[in-house]
Amino acid sequence: MNDVFLPDLACLTGLCDETPDTRTFRLRFRDSSKVKDFRFLPGQFIELSVFGYGEAPFCIASSPTRPEALETTVRRTGQLTDALHQLGEGNEVGVRGPFGNGFDVAAAEGKDLLFVAGGIGLPPLRSLIWNVLDERSRFGKVTILYGARTPADLVYKRELDEWGKRSDVEFRVTADSAQPGWSGAVGVVPTLFRKVDLRPKTSLAYVCGPPIMIKIVVQDLVALGFKEEAIISTLERMMQCGIGKCNHCAIGHRYVCRDGPVFSYGQIKELVD
Amino acid sequence: MALAIEKKAVSGWLERLLKLGEVIAPTRTPTGDVLFSNIRSGSDVAWNLPNPLHPPKEFVLPQTDPLVQIKRNGQHHEVEAIHDGRRRFLVNARSCDVKGIAFLTRMHEMEPADASYLRRSNNLTIISLACATPCPSGFCICTDSGPFLSDSYDVQLTDLDKSYLIEVGSAKGEAAVAEAQGLFRKASEDEVSQRKRLEETAKHHFGNETCHFASAMRRISTGRVPDILWEKMSDWCLECGGCNVICPTCYCFSVKDLGRDGVWVRCRLRDSCQYAAFTLEASGHNPRPEKKDRMKRRFFHKVSAQYYTRDGAVGCVGCGRCVQVCLGATHMPAVVAAIRKGSWHE
Numbered sequence: 001m002n003d004v005f006l007p008d009l010a011c012l013t014g015l016c017d018e019t020p021d022t023r024t025f026r027l028r029f030r031d032s033s034k035v036k037d038f039r040f041l042p043g044q045f046i047e048l049s050v051f052g053y054g055e056a057p058f059c060i061a062s063s064p065t066r067p068e069a070l071e072t073t074v075r076r077t078g079q080l081t082d083a084l085h086q087l088g089e090g091n092e093v094g095v096r097g098p099f100g101n102g103f104d105v106a107a108a109e110g111k112d113l114l115f116v117a118g119g120i121g122l123p124p125l126r127s128l129i130w131n132v133l134d135e136r137s138r139f140g141k142v143t144i145l146y147g148a149r150t151p152a153d154l155v156y157k158r159e160l161d162e163w164g165k166r167s168d169v170e171f172r173v174t175a176d177s178a179q180p181g182w183s184g185a186v187g188v189v190p191t192l193f194r195k196v197d198l199r200p201k202t203s204l205a206y207v208c209g210p211p212i213m214i215k216i217v218v219q220d221l222v223a224l225g226f227k228e229e230a231i232i233s234t235l236e237r238m239m240q241c242g243i244g245k246c247n248h249c250a251i252g253h254r255y256v257c258r259d260g261p262v263f264s265y266g267q268i269k270e271l272v273d
Numbered sequence: 274m275a276l277a278i279e280k281k282a283v284s285g286w287l288e289r290l291l292k293l294g295e296v297i298a299p300t301r302t303p304t305g306d307v308l309f310s311n312i313r314s315g316s317d318v319a320w321n322l323p324n325p326l327h328p329p330k331e332f333v334l335p336q337t338d339p340l341v342q343i344k345r346n347g348q349h350h351e352v353e354a355i356h357d358g359r360r361r362f363l364v365n366a367r368s369c370d371v372k373g374i375a376f377l378t379r380m381h382e383m384e385p386a387d388a389s390y391l392r393r394s395n396n397l398t399i400i401s402l403a404c405a406t407p408c409p410s411g412f413c414i415c416t417d418s419g420p421f422l423s424d425s426y427d428v429q430l431t432d433l434d435k436s437y438l439i440e441v442g443s444a445k446g447e448a449a450v451a452e453a454q455g456l457f458r459k460a461s462e463d464e465v466s467q468r469k470r471l472e473e474t475a476k477h478h479f480g481n482e483t484c485h486f487a488s489a490m491r492r493i494s495t496g497r498v499p500d501i502l503w504e505k506m507s508d509w510c511l512e513c514g515g516c517n518v519i520c521p522t523c524y525c526f527s528v529k530d531l532g533r534d535g536v537w538v539r540c541r542l543r544d545s546c547q548y549a550a551f552t553l554e555a556s557g558h559n560p561r562p563e564k565k566d567r568m569k570r571r572f573f574h575k576v577s578a579q580y581y582t583r584d585g586a587v588g589c590v591g592c593g594r595c596v597q598v599c600l601g602a603t604h605m606p607a608v609v610a611a612i613r614k615g616s617w618h619e
Contacts, residue, residue: 003354003388005340005528005539030349051343051350052537054530056555078555092350211558238554240528243385246544247525248552250570251560253579272496272579273560273570 004243007049007094008034010070012087018155022120023085024061024073027095040064041102042127043234043262047242048072049094050083057239057257060098061123063130073123073155099242100261103128103206103232112140112199116217118189118209119148122155124234124261125208129163136168141203143196147174147189147213151182170196189213190220200225207233218265228266235261235268275460275468276439276450283437286453287315287364293452294360294396297332299325309363320432324367324408326594328521332361333374333393338541340389340528345535355538357393362449366401368419368426369411369592373521374399375425376586380524389541398445400428402437405471407478410593412606415484418590420475421468431468438468484605486576486587489612494578498612503565505617506608509601510568514545516604519594522575525551546571572608 014026029035040060049055056078062071076085087093105128113132117125132139144163148154154173163171172192174185185192189209205226207217214233221231237249237256244258252272254260263271278286290296291314298318300310307325309332312318344351374394381390404411404420413419422429427446431438438460441447450457492498517523527544530537544551547567553559561567574580575588595604611617 002385003340004385005389005541006354007341007352009350009352049530049539051345052530052532052535054528054539081555090348092348094350094352236554236558237560238552240526244383245381245387245524246527247546247574248527248544250574252573253577253583273566273573 005096005241007047007055007096010093010095012089012091012093014069015089018073018157019075019153021077022073022075022155024071024156025084025093026062027070027072027093029070029095030092035067038067038070038098040098042105042131043103043124044098044100045239045242045257045261046072046095046097047099047239048084049096050080050087051092051094053080053083055094055096055240056080057099057242059124059127059234059261061126063127063134065131065134073120073126075120097242099239099257101259103262105131108132108204109138110140112203113142114198114203114205115142115144115146116189116205116207116209116221117144117146118213118217119153120155121207121209121213122146125206126156126159128206133166133169141170141197141199142168143170143172143198145172145174145189145192145196147176147187147192149176151175151179151184172196188216190216193220193224198224200227200230203230205231207231222265228269229264231265232262233265233268235263275465276441276457277433277436277460277464278439278457279436282456283318284315286456287312287318287362289452290362290364290449291315294362296362296364297329298364299323309366312364318365320365320402322365324370324592326519326597328370328373328519328592328594329363329366330373330377330521330524332363332397333377334390334524334541334543336543337531338389338526338543339538340541341539343530343532343537343539354389357389358396359393360396361393361398363397363399366399367404367408367592368401368422368429369413369416369590370521371399371401371422371426372413372416372418372586372590373592376522376584376588376590377524379584398427398449400430400446400449401426403429403431403468403472403475405432405475407475408593410596411591412479412484412593413591414476414479415486416587416589416591418586418592421472431471433464433467433471436464438464484589484591484609485613486589486609489572489609490576490578490581490587492612493573493576498569499615500565502611502615502617503569504563506603506611507564507568509617510547510564510603511601512547512549512564512567513600514547515598515600516571516595517545517547518543519598521590521592521594522588546574568603568608572612575605576609 009030239257244255249256381387426442
């Protein structure tokens, strides 16, 4: 029987500042066999330890198609994330996981895919987006819509440029309010729906972002003809154990850490809390 | 086959168990409280003490449960799981608490099994005493967890005045009895029928302190308890978390690193779903911001059909401890009755 709370040690091998308060951390397990054995699905998460501060759940932001680079993107927003942001390359953290159900990539095969992300909601979708782009021929039309409060709050800016240049991706980005030097669209994410060719009958829509953005986007997508089962999102709760035991993330008798964090809108509506 | 042991021989049995491991029993402290604690001699067990206010879950799921030793060594860290392999005997526990630990064990056996908990529970043998007289606030008859047990026990004793009838319910129980073979004899037919009579009589001693779960379960499971009722009930709750602390089936926890200067112990700390910070996220978002949301959660976890199906039991063993500690009187029987009636103090 495994000691379910024993973390594996991992070294920070790369840091990338995304916004003034958000940074991407690249991790490499100290144990080389773990590097090979760590298999995950996009949408799954890890419990990341900052020793002395405890552990917290973060989604895996890198793609399973690129196993050499395990990444997570974290906003500095509390004690543990403050401490994590103090660490540099070569420092050690603990990792447990992967946990959660993840996105069902096989179910997306042959479908048109619409990704709608707001602000710090892009990291979980980035894992799936790169998985899809690395196996591009398996999927239909790929549309990525991304928005943030200001242009400075956009994460993965270099990758956004890359998606914008690809001919096999329709990519649109917007900012709620413009700043000097911003030549892109201005407005909230749903304003982008008018500008792209949505295909409600043949698409799966993946929506991640702040709760208010998810609410509005889901309403619009339903109005545009997307089925509730075809709208897929991830829920956030304060997950402590990752294995459905500590009860922090319970919604009714479902556990976001184990039954989720990926749910269809139809499933979310049925959760009784 | 039922066995019996003369009362005067029991301390000799416990002396043998003390040679194998720790023996824990209810004891009275100098200040008058009754607590489960280690005994030093076989004659230290006071069989007639009331059931301690704190349940014996401490011995399988301590309030502060050390899980992982962490040591910083330059740039690197060493992490090692902490194992508690102590063999322990819990003596003079009551039926409700046996069922409470059985509930916790089932929960921790669910995949992925929790090795830290199971190591403790596998090493714990419970020698319980059936209740011939129900305790004043107990309602175990409503939760299938007393006053006598028909399953889940290692060894069940019944007080027959001069002797105890011994029922062995598990391999761990067999091993505990095998330690003192010579002290036990086959129970007489009279003793066996006396035990049955005591159980029947005990069942009829339950007074008004009963708890009819069925209709509360129907309403809670289908979200049909009006929001205003949760609001009225939660107005009386002081958010002290006492109900969680003393509940034999409550196990919610948080994980924290305790220590300093590069040496830490990662601990599981029992937590309370009634505290506002239980679901508070770093962003400031709280999915259960109101007291009524949290009270609803507590009773959904304990009484809903969804959890009943998963756990095979309600999350209550009828011990009545919440009745004793809750200053706002929002304890299990009161809330279940209010949901059944659809009103609170009206």
